[in-house]
Amino acid sequence: MANYSTNEFKGGLKIMLDGDPCSILENEFVKPGKGQAFNRVKIRNLKTGRVIERTFKSGESVEGADVLDLEMQYLYSDGEFWYFMHPDTFEQLSADAVAIGDQAKWLKEQDACQLTLWNGTPLSVTAPNFVELTITETDPGLKGDTSGSGGKPATLETGAVVRVPLFVQIGEVIRVDTRTGEYVSRVK
Amino acid sequence: MSRESNNAAWRPCAKLTTLQIRAQLLRQIREFFHQRQVWEVETPILSRHGVTDPHLRSFTTLYHEPGERHGQVRYLHTSPEYAMKRLLAAGSGSIYQLARVFRNAERGRWHNPEFTLLEWYRVGFDHQQLIDEVGVLVQQLLQPALGALTIERVAYAELFQQHLGIDPHRDQPSVLRDCAVAHGIIPPPGLSLTERDPWLDLLLTHCLQHQLGQSGRISVLYDYPVTQAALARIRPGDPPVAERFEFYVQGIELANGFHELNDPQEQRRRFEQDNQHRRLQGQATLALDEEFLASLAHLPSCSGVALGVDRLLLLATGQQQISEVISFSFGRA
Numbered sequence: 001m002a003n004y005s006t007n008e009f010k011g012g013l014k015i016m017l018d019g020d021p022c023s024i025l026e027n028e029f030v031k032p033g034k035g036q037a038f039n040r041v042k043i044r045n046l047k048t049g050r051v052i053e054r055t056f057k058s059g060e061s062v063e064g065a066d067v068l069d070l071e072m073q074y075l076y077s078d079g080e081f082w083y084f085m086h087p088d089t090f091e092q093l094s095a096d097a098v099a100i101g102d103q104a105k106w107l108k109e110q111d112a113c114q115l116t117l118w119n120g121t122p123l124s125v126t127a128p129n130f131v132e133l134t135i136t137e138t139d140p141g142l143k144g145d146t147s148g149s150g151g152k153p154a155t156l157e158t159g160a161v162v163r164v165p166l167f168v169q170i171g172e173v174i175r176v177d178t179r180t181g182e183y184v185s186r187v188k
Numbered sequence: 189m190s191r192e193s194n195n196a197a198w199r200p201c202a203k204l205t206t207l208q209i210r211a212q213l214l215r216q217i218r219e220f221f222h223q224r225q226v227w228e229v230e231t232p233i234l235s236r237h238g239v240t241d242p243h244l245r246s247f248t249t250l251y252h253e254p255g256e257r258h259g260q261v262r263y264l265h266t267s268p269e270y271a272m273k274r275l276l277a278a279g280s281g282s283i284y285q286l287a288r289v290f291r292n293a294e295r296g297r298w299h300n301p302e303f304t305l306l307e308w309y310r311v312g313f314d315h316q317q318l319i320d321e322v323g324v325l326v327q328q329l330l331q332p333a334l335g336a337l338t339i340e341r342v343a344y345a346e347l348f349q350q351h352l353g354i355d356p357h358r359d360q361p362s363v364l365r366d367c368a369v370a371h372g373i374i375p376p377p378g379l380s381l382t383e384r385d386p387w388l389d390l391l392l393t394h395c396l397q398h399q400l401g402q403s404g405r406i407s408v409l410y411d412y413p414v415t416q417a418a419l420a421r422i423r424p425g426d427p428p429v430a431e432r433f434e435f436y437v438q439g440i441e442l443a444n445g446f447h448e449l450n451d452p453q454e455q456r457r458r459f460e461q462d463n464q465h466r467r468l469q470g471q472a473t474l475a476l477d478e479e480f481l482a483s484l485a486h487l488p489s490c491s492g493v494a495l496g497v498d499r500l501l502l503l504a505t506g507q508q509q510i511s512e513v514i515s516f517s518f519g520r521a
Binding site: 028029030031032033034035036037038040054055056057058059060 | 241243293294295296297298299373374376377378379385386389390392393394416418434441444494
């Protein structure tokens with residue numbers, strides 16, 4: 001993997017730090033008029049998601065991280081791993097529970113997900129921003145209620161639970177924003 | 189929409205109202221020195237010599253004598269210091285200059301590779317007297333924006349002692365490193381453990397600088413470690429200190445000044461030390477400016493200071509980065 005000097009530290013650059021792949025968020029140049037120049041860098045550890053601050057001497061080099069964002073199709077899960085397929089090469093990859101994190105509840109077969117790979121292995125998975133899922137369980141709503149006042153919990157086919165308006169019923173397909181976990185609309 | 193009208197990169201980075209305030213500041217500065225009978229000079233931007241300071245990198249360009257094919261290296265000055273001292277040595281008396289200066293490899297929120305320095309020298313002043321004068325000018329120029337500011341002098345050692353509990357003149361690099369770690373800084377890879385200055389710079393920029401010049405104050409740091417003397421005199425004592433000072437307002441370094449060294453032998457020794465440092469770092473060494481060294485024997489006792497005009501304007505207009513006070517910053521120049 002290539003080395004990158006502090007002057008190449010731009011937002012989004014992936015580097016290795018303490019053995020972990022990281023993504024640069026911000027890079028500030030700091031230099032006393034008569035003294036050592038530094039780069040104060042904000043970095044996200046892609047394994048833990050934590051944001052840390054590090055300082056480098058200006059001009060120091062750091063090893064790049066072989067990190068790649070790929071769009072892949074979700075196939076299925078065997079409970080231990082989640083399997084994905086590259087839409088062009090049909091190559092398959094499996095992600096473990098750590099990489100899937102809280103995204104598992106949004107994954108529906110065939111959906112296109114964003115996978116972040118480190119050395120070819122999934123580090124994290126991001127579900128599509130919007131998913132369309134069928135309601136498998138919810139209390140029957142009151143007839144004629146269209147206001148959505150307060151709403152009610154509904155369990156979706158993937159196991160996720162979201163609040164929906166009272167008029168939405170079992171068997172209906174709804175659109176959900178996976179970033180907020182909120183109901184968006186019914187899908188006809 | 190046509191391609192031309194869509195492209196806004198021809199526009200200035202700074203608002204025109206900001207540039208008008210720049211014009212006012214320049215006029216006030218000239219008036220300030222006119223009142224004090226300090227006269228304005230101009231010195232060459234291009235020089236046959238570059239600075240030896242290992243932390244400064246000069247821009248270079250090639251000069252071709254008429255008909256000459258290969259050309260000779262010329263350096264764009266990083267400050268007008270050497271030429272102004274040669275004028276002082278020739279008997280100019282107190283002088284000032286508003287100079288456009290160039291520093292390679294310095295670009296960021298507070299740095300533009302080309303910027304404006306106000307540099308002045310006061311014959312017969314020591315650094316404390318010059319601090320008074322810089323203070324009056326900065327107070328005057330920032331008064332409309334920031335109100336009445338008070339000058340707070342802090343010795344370099346006192347600042348480090350008070351806030352970090354270390355002695356910047358004597359503590360070993362390992363002690364300074366431990367202090368950085370104790371303040372949540374992971375030691376930058378490759379920072380020399382045989383020198384104290386990089387660690388002092390680290391602690392100053394990361395732990396101390398942001399609190400300087402806050403709540404209606406202008407902070408003046410003075411009496412630096414002798415290893416950071418640059419072109420300042422060293423005052424013997426226990427410990428000996430460099431008669432150097434810096435101004436800070438709202439955490440921003442604004443000016444750097446010296447009670448000027450006028451001992452050619454000592455200056456030559458420091459230049460050679462710079463070159464030695466450059467060799468160790470794998471940087472190119474530089475030929476010494478012999479005309480400058482020769483002039484030092486005639487330099488009257490004086491103090492001098494360089495003040496960043498762009499940063500001053502930044503404070504006077506409440507902007508957040510240097511590109512907002514420059515007509516066309518480096519990326520648009």
